[in-house]
């Protein structure tokens with residue numbers, strides 16, 4: 001018997017995310033995944049900036065689950081929410097995918113994450129069709145769709161779902177004619193169905209979620225017995241001063257509150273090069 005054999009889990013998406021989430025979730029938990037594609041999830045924030053996402057990634061995922069459960073009359077939901085930008089330290093494009101599962105009956109929430117530089121996330125101001133084709137080639141077009149508009153990122157004349165060279169040519173000409181400056185704004189489409197690279201990252205975040213979910217509490221058997229907190233302070237290999245690296249993981253059960261500490265999950269000492277004392 002799998003853990004959710006008698007459960008219905010709702011997924012709110014109009015961007016085809018069920019194609020990667022459904023097989024993994026149903027296969028590993030025995031649940032039935034129901035998809036609701038009629039609600040416009042872009043109302044909670046869109047990548048092409050027509051609607052700004054007001055809440056954090058996690059909060060937005062929670063909101064999608066809440067709406068989904070209400071619409072489908074289920075007591076369980078799953079949601080995926082992505083973000084794109086630059087890596088916090090190195091200036092490379094960075095995609096963070098989060099997949100959240102909520103069980104209202106057990107008041108239990110767990111999420112999987114996948115962070116990756118594997119993304120075509122990009123935009124550019126161009127002036128010629130040749131530049132449009134250049135951008136398209138770099139973006140993995142036409143499998144990865146493009147979005148285009150006149151002038152700049154703020155223009156309301158947006159053309160989406162460009163997935164052929166003919167459509168790209170027509171859209172470019174239209175935007176060029178509409179543009180007073182002659183500039184055209186081109187960007188990658190980050191919606192899941194329009195971006196196979198992102199879809200793969202959502203799949204990996206779903207796998208991460210399932211790996212965490214299928215670890216059971218040794219005391220009561222509840223699923224999702226996972227790291228609740230990471231405590232810093234791994235001592236330096238030379239001087240023994242506690243540093244910024246992880247000293248221990250604290251695992252905690254959401255049902256019976258059983259706690260387990262995992263000392264030294266990443267080695268017993270930190271290299272001296274990371275020590276504020278030995279290598280200031």
Ligand SMILES: [Zn+2]
Nearest residue numbers: 217220253256
């Ligand atoms: Zn427990």
Ligand SMILES: [Zn+2]
Nearest residue numbers: 236239275278
């Ligand atoms: Zn040291």
